[in-house]
Each structure stands twice: as C-alpha cells, then as structure tokens.
Amino acid sequence: MKQQVHFLTLATADLDAARAFYRDGLGWEPLVDVPGEIVFFQVAPGMVLGLFDAEKFDRDLGRPPGTAGVSGLTLAHNVDGPEEVEWTVRAMAAAGAKVLTPPRPGEFGGVFHAHVEDPNGVVWEIAHNPGWHVDGTGRVVLG
Amino acid sequence: MKQQVHFLTLATADLDAARAFYRDGLGWEPLVDVPGEIVFFQVAPGMVLGLFDAEKFDRDLGRPPGTAGVSGLTLAHNVDGPEEVEWTVRAMAAAGAKVLTPPRPGEFGGVFHAHVEDPNGVVWEIAHNPGWHVDGTGRVVLG
Numbered sequence: 001m002k003q004q005v006h007f008l009t010l011a012t013a014d015l016d017a018a019r020a021f022y023r024d025g026l027g028w029e030p031l032v033d034v035p036g037e038i039v040f041f042q043v044a045p046g047m048v049l050g051l052f053d054a055e056k057f058d059r060d061l062g063r064p065p066g067t068a069g070v071s072g073l074t075l076a077h078n079v080d081g082p083e084e085v086e087w088t089v090r091a092m093a094a095a096g097a098k099v100l101t102p103p104r105p106g107e108f109g110g111v112f113h114a115h116v117e118d119p120n121g122v123v124w125e126i127a128h129n130p131g132w133h134v135d136g137t138g139r140v141v142l143g
Numbered sequence: 144m145k146q147q148v149h150f151l152t153l154a155t156a157d158l159d160a161a162r163a164f165y166r167d168g169l170g171w172e173p174l175v176d177v178p179g180e181i182v183f184f185q186v187a188p189g190m191v192l193g194l195f196d197a198e199k200f201d202r203d204l205g206r207p208p209g210t211a212g213v214s215g216l217t218l219a220h221n222v223d224g225p226e227e228v229e230w231t232v233r234a235m236a237a238a239g240a241k242v243l244t245p246p247r248p249g250e251f252g253g254v255f256h257a258h259v260e261d262p263n264g265v266v267w268e269i270a271h272n273p274g275w276h277v278d279g280t281g282r283v284v285l286g
Contacts, residue, residue, distance in 0.1 A: 001169045001170075001171075001235065002220070003171045003185065005186040005187060005192060005220065006283075007217075007219035008148070008218060009219065010215060027144075028144075042282070043146060043148040044148060044187040044189055045188040045280075045281025046188065046277040047187040047283070048283050048285075049148060057217075061217075063214075067214050069215045070213075070215040071154075071206075072153060072197070072210075072212045073152065073154070074151075075150070075152075076152065077149055091144055092144065100204070115204070125150075126144075134189040138188025140149075140189060
C-alpha cells in the first residue's frame, strides 16, 4: 500500500455552515459541490478534503445516526511568519470560526501558533514553524 | 487563507499498534517517530499525517481524557484497478486491520471499493474510481 492519502472525508453536521465558512468566508474554491450531500476542496497536490453530511456519513458506514464525531483530529495550516498567523486567524474569525487559543509562541522550536474551531467543530492549528519546510519536490522536512 | 492542509493529526489510543500497522505491516516510512508521543508519515506532497498519543492530544487541547474520537472521518486511498483493491485490503488485513466491507462494486460510477479499519478505529476506503485522476500538476480531476 502506497504511503498516500487521496481523500480525507469529515462528517459535517451543518454543510451550509461549512460552505459559508470555507467558500464564502475564506474564498476556497470547491472541486465539486453537491448541496445537502458533500463539498470537496482540494487541499494538497493529489489530495482532497470532503465535507460530507453527517447523517449520510453514518448511514454509509452502517452506524446509528449521531455516531460520527471529529473530536480526535486537528488540521494544521502553516504560514510564513507570525504576522500571517495573526491575520489568518482574524480572517477565520471574521468568517465565523471560534478562536480557541489566540496566536502566541508555542512551547518550543520557535513555533508561533493559534487554534481555531470551524463551525462544525473541526480544530485548525494555524502555525508558523521555522523548523518545517517543504522542498521543491513536495517532500516535507522537519526539525 | 490558502486552500492547503499541511498536517492531519489523529488522536491515537495505541501508538505502538499504529506503528506496527503502518510501519512494520504496510512498510510506510516515518518522517519522524517519537515513541510514546507521535509518529509522522508524509501522505501527500507537502502533507503529513500525524498519529498522536490520544491522552496528549486531549491534554494539548485542554479537554478531559477520553474526549478524542475519530468516528467522524474516513481516509481514502485510491488504486489503479479492482485487483489492486483486493490485494491492498489483503495486505492491510494481514497487517492487523479489520475489514468492514469486503471489496465490491460501489453504487455508481464504476467504483470498486472496500472499507477497512486500522487498529485505532480509523476507517480507510480503498477504492478504484475510474472517474478520478490526478493530472501532471497534482490537480485532482473528478467526474
């Protein structure tokens, strides 16, 4: 099995709120948008985030309604500097996100970051991390 | 905010089981491996999957232990044909995964897929989807 995720699909209680946040608020462009069902956004080369109606998500997996929860995941978005952390968090808050921890220095490594929750409870870390970069081939370098 | 996820971090109850499954069973190469804490795997250009000890995950977000759950997400891995779905699922099962739905045709679009659960409850869809491809620039094309 190749070391590759092609889709990350998240159970989404309020798909309209998700669309309003990502598409209208942050200006993201859907790859496919099926009202009442799913919105796909490309979020890395070859990789798609799918926001899928939570009831249909549970039904697809043969689970009782209300099973699906996203408390055990975070998404991180890295930016080029502390100021960009600040304005990204402001843009997310303006689009309807809840700031869980304001932009501030992390515990180590010169990280400067914030945690922000989208309208469906998905937690994003917005971070500047000087020990992280992506080389010209897409390879991530850490530390 | 750019339309980009750089890290997907999942609360992982049994990190040793995760390592045994992805690294030893499937042959994935960790980007960074900190025993008892986190294992990072690169899973797309510029994008990393982090499997993070669940207790530490909850503590980091200031939540009570046992909060984090991954019932509301699936990861998909696309392959080139039905036979590759079958042998990928066999390889995952041999590495310790639980097959939730065996390889079979999907409801539409010529999809052939299976659902498999990793040792920490993360559900993977292994799929052949003739309506999906990634072009030479990393752009996903659907439908």
